[in-house]
Amino acid sequence: MVSVPSDQRQAAALAPESVKILVAGGFGVGKTTMVASVSEIPPLSTEELLTEASDGIDDLAGIEGKTTTTVALDFGRITISPKLVMYLFGTPGQDRFWFMWDELARGAIGAIVLIDTRRLDASFAAIDFFERREIPFVVGINHFDGAEHRYEPEEIRTALAISPGIPIVPCDARKRDASKLILIRLIEHAMSRLPAQASA
Amino acid sequence: MTGDETQWFDEAAGPLVRPYAMTGGRTRPGAAWLDVATQVVTVPSASERLGLGPEHQAILDLCHRALSVAELASYVNVPLVVIKVLISDLMDRGDVVVRPPAQALQAPGRDLLQAVLDGVRAL
Numbered sequence: 001m002v003s004v005p006s007d008q009r010q011a012a013a014l015a016p017e018s019v020k021i022l023v024a025g026g027f028g029v030g031k032t033t034m035v036a037s038v039s040e041i042p043p044l045s046t047e048e049l050l051t052e053a054s055d056g057i058d059d060l061a062g063i064e065g066k067t068t069t070t071v072a073l074d075f076g077r078i079t080i081s082p083k084l085v086m087y088l089f090g091t092p093g094q095d096r097f098w099f100m101w102d103e104l105a106r107g108a109i110g111a112i113v114l115i116d117t118r119r120l121d122a123s124f125a126a127i128d129f130f131e132r133r134e135i136p137f138v139v140g141i142n143h144f145d146g147a148e149h150r151y152e153p154e155e156i157r158t159a160l161a162i163s164p165g166i167p168i169v170p171c172d173a174r175k176r177d178a179s180k181l182i183l184i185r186l187i188e189h190a191m192s193r194l195p196a197q198a199s200a
Numbered sequence: 201m202t203g204d205e206t207q208w209f210d211e212a213a214g215p216l217v218r219p220y221a222m223t224g225g226r227t228r229p230g231a232a233w234l235d236v237a238t239q240v241v242t243v244p245s246a247s248e249r250l251g252l253g254p255e256h257q258a259i260l261d262l263c264h265r266a267l268s269v270a271e272l273a274s275y276v277n278v279p280l281v282v283i284k285v286l287i288s289d290l291m292d293r294g295d296v297v298v299r300p301p302a303q304a305l306q307a308p309g310r311d312l313l314q315a316v317l318d319g320v321r322a323l
């Protein structure tokens with residue numbers, strides 16, 4: 001076995017544990033707004049470079065430069081303690097970028113899927129994605145100004161065929177407390193789905 | 201070659217050229233498992249910076265405190281795929297160490313979730 005130099009060990013001791021939560025949903029549903037409302041830093045953005053060879057990306061018609069395009073990814077950070085940091089990732093809702101969620105979702109606590117009640121179907125792909133992969137998620141209903149009808153959670157459940165166990169929470173992504181509450185609901189939901197605790 | 205999707209690129213060189221210049225056109229198997237939330241920290245003795253490009257240097261300067269792969273990509277202003285290769289170079293040199301997310305392959309366990317829950321409640 002190779003011994004690790006002590007300064008490497010020292011550096012490693014500085015690295016906190018990290019956890020991820022995804023903020024998903026269709027175009028313009030309030031993902032970045034929610035990340036911003038709870039993040040300790042203004043949301044950062046980065047991008048992933050896609051080539052035509054990337055999985056399933058064959059419909060980049062119209063993108064100049066032919067070989068590549070980029071997908072923007074917003075994220076925020078919540079330092080829970082010097083030993084634990086949480087990241088919130090929001091990414092575009094276009095169907096053609098869903099494969100990106102596979103990497104993002106790996107090892108994540110779960111996802112918050114936001115819904116704009118004026119365009120319910122915009123978030124259907126996200127719900128379907130997490131349901132299929134059995135990734136814990138909760139649904140947040142953003143009541144945008146101009147929405148004619150204030151949906152009750154059970155109406156949304158029926159309209160989008162959301163499974164009975166999935167929490168559906170009215171929220172306002174602009175409000176820190178509402179975003180905090182939905183994070184709490186998600187973590188509690190993820191805990192409720194853990195296998196029953198072994199007695200050890 | 202307009203539009204914000206491509207504004208990151210070297211205008212004269214066009215797409216692909218700049219990431220290739222920075223990474224030497226390499227893709228690295230070691231880079232693929234770096235998660236967006238993986239923590240990166242500079243090793244204190246990392247000193248000989250000969251042969252390192254400005255992006256490598258920027259990573260070493262930023263990581264005196266731990267930062268995630270995603271934060272580094274954002275601060276250094278390169279795509280994720282590029283930052284992963286650069287970090288992987290520095291790992292090979294022993295200049296940085298990384299800590300993958302708590303549960304790199306499966307969902308986090310009960311104790312960790314409880315710690316996160318307590319933390320979020322206390323925000």
Ligand SMILES: Nc1nc2c(ncn2[C@@H]2O[C@H](COP(=O)(O)OP(=O)(O)OP(=O)(O)O)[C@@H](O)[C@H]2O)c(=O)[nH]1
Nearest residue numbers: 027028029030031032033142143144145172173174
């Ligand atoms: N009334 C209301 N408006 C909201 C809410 N959340 C977001 N908005 C507004 O909706 C607009 C779009 O919000 P964004 O956070 O940019 O949405 P997004 O999902 O990140 O959008 P894309 O990244 O483009 O898909 C902004 O003008 C927000 O201020 C909400 O809960 N209620």
Ligand SMILES: [Mg+2]
Nearest residue numbers: 031032074090
């Ligand atoms: Mg956004």
